[in-house]
Amino acid sequence: MSSSIDFTLNGQSVSVTCRPDTTVLxxxxxxxxxxxTKEGCAExxxxxxxxxxxxxSACDEETKFQAxxxxxxxxxxLEGAALITVEGLAQSAPDGHVVxxxxxxxxxxQCGFCTPGIVASLAGLLDQNNAPEDSDIHDALAGNLCRCTGYRPIVEAALSAAQGSNISLPEITLEAAKTVVGAEDxxxxxxxxxxxxxxxxxxxxTDAVLLAGGTDMSLDVAHARARWERVICTRDVQELQGVDIAQETLRIGGGVSWQTALPVLQKHWPSFATLVRRFGSTQIRSMGTLAGxxxxxxxxxxxxPALIALGASLTLASKSGQREVALEDFFIDYRQCDLAPDEVIEAITIPLPxxxxxxRAYKISKRYDQDISTVCGAFSLTVANDTVSAARIAYGGMxxxxxxxxxxxxxxxxxxxDEATLSAAKMAIEASFQPMSDMRGSAAYRAMVxxxxxxxxxxxxxxxxxxxMSL
Ligand SMILES: Cc1cc2nc3c(=O)[nH]c(=O)nc-3n(C[C@H](O)[C@H](O)[C@H](O)COP(=O)(O)OP(=O)(O)OC[C@H]3O[C@@H](n4cnc5c(N)ncnc54)[C@H](O)[C@@H]3O)c2cc1C
Ligand code: FES
Ligand code: FES
Incomplete structure (x- = not known):
């Protein structure tokens, strides 16, 4: 038995029969x-x-279009979703979309290779924000690489488009998504x-692929041409979607994306939000989840590192019940964590400040935007009368x-x-780590950073x- 993938493509309802592990591109x-729509890096x-x-959203709210x-x-x-490509934007007005x-x-x-992607990112930005500032435009473009034109004329076009009419994308009524698509065999x-x-x-x-946003997992399909017989996607699970504050803690559901969590992180830990704004691009942050x-x-x-320094814990759920694990105990070894095959991360809980x-969280990477850390340091200190009464310090990349x-x-x-404390702390850091050398940085560089x-x-x-900034 097979079930089609039903969605809206450029304003038309479509029913597609294909392997659901095919990439949209x-x-x-x-x-x-x-x-x-072009293929550049495929990653x-x-x-x-x-x-x-x-x-x-899993809570039945309609979200805005996102790149x-x-x-x-x-x-x-795509099941139950609406998709607009550059061709759909071109049809949205007699002379094309204002962008x-x-x-x-x-x-x-110039060569135009990046242009469809840039147009999609900017049209998405204007649909969400009809008066973007320069920084909003740069943020929206952080995941779009243009090798020949240069960004000044692109940013100018975006600012000019924001003054134009018809910048909103068409209203589309979404149908409820089915709970399974594809074919058993x-x-x-x-x-x-x-x-x-x-x-x-x-x-x-237990051998099915558990997928949230897929920004990590789906590289296997895009790059390594993996084929998956069974995928279980967390996208529509209602209990995994909440961002709630109760009893002096913030609880972020195991299906919540970085982009959705950003406002509440900004409110309580602005430095964490700065780190998150450098996490991938808007495209990655709107799909990728904290749990993933x-x-x-x-x-x-x-x-x-940020969540360990903040003293976060995880609620892990399986059919046999729930258990709580401090995040610092969750990581067992390289790419191994304390998660049984039948368990999922239900929520991440962070004590409020x-x-x-x-x-403070500081990320050092080769590029400021859209790059993975070489070293990331996160520090949570309680300082009263110039004396440190509590401290939690965590590092990534070490x-x-x-x-x-x-x-x-x-x-x-x-x-x-003071200077003496700083010197003691630096000596303690040097004595604690034997970092690795790889293409991102040598052991000596990491230790120094x-x-x-x-x-x-x-x-x-x-x-x-x-x-x-990046070093
Ligand atoms: C271009 C690019 C830039 C990136 N930039 C950064 C960056 O700056 N910093 C950074 O840290 N990462 C970065 N990443 C990595 C990735 O985007 C993040 O790790 C993201 O948060 C993964 O979330 P996801 O929902 O997409 O996970 P998925 O790819 O869906 O899943 C990843 C893993 O998590 C598991 N998983 C997902 N949800 C749950 C759950 N609820 N319970 C148990 N297991 C679960 C999956 O089974 C899988 O093993 C980048 C990736 C790309 C492609
Ligand atoms: S082809 Fe480069 S991001 Fe998709
Ligand atoms: S116009 Fe050529 S890559 Fe942007």
């Missing part, structure tokens, strides 16, 4: 013959494949709607897993924020203006 260019980096996607990388999005993820008009008038495209894609359904599927099919980031157990993932608690640095914490607890980030923290907390 492959389907668009191969089957739908919509070849305006979410260049934005040439950007399209616009809108779907109902997404079609090279790492799977057809199964397309202004890009053409302003000489904002080929490839099946489950979209459970409740946690109970998800856990039932996880117990029954932690479950990869990557030593250079950005979420883990206490008076006099300061939090060991096989993200780790807490108890030695540096001990070196500063109970001490004044980790220690310099402590210096940066002391300068920052003393009120010195600091901004950590």
């Amino acid at each position: 492959e389907w668009l260019r191969g089957d739908a013959l919509l070849r305006g 979410g980096d260049c934005g040439a494949c950007s399209v616009l996607v809108k779907r109902k 997404a990388n079609s090279c790492i999005m799977l057809m199964g993820q 397309q008009q202004r890009m053409a008038e302003n000489g904002s495209s 080929e490839s099946v894609f489950h979209l459970p709607k409740t946690l109970a359904e998800l856990l039932e599927l996880k117990t029954k099919h 980031n932690l479950a990869t157990a990557s030593p250079i993932g950005d979420g883990a 206490k008076p006099q608690q300061e939090f 060991a096989a897993t993200p780790v807490r640095c108890h030695e540096a914490e001990a070196a500063i607890k109970g001490c004044a924020m 980790a220690s310099k980030l402590m210096e940066r923290l002391f300068a920052d907390l003393s009120g010195e203006a600091v901004e950590v």
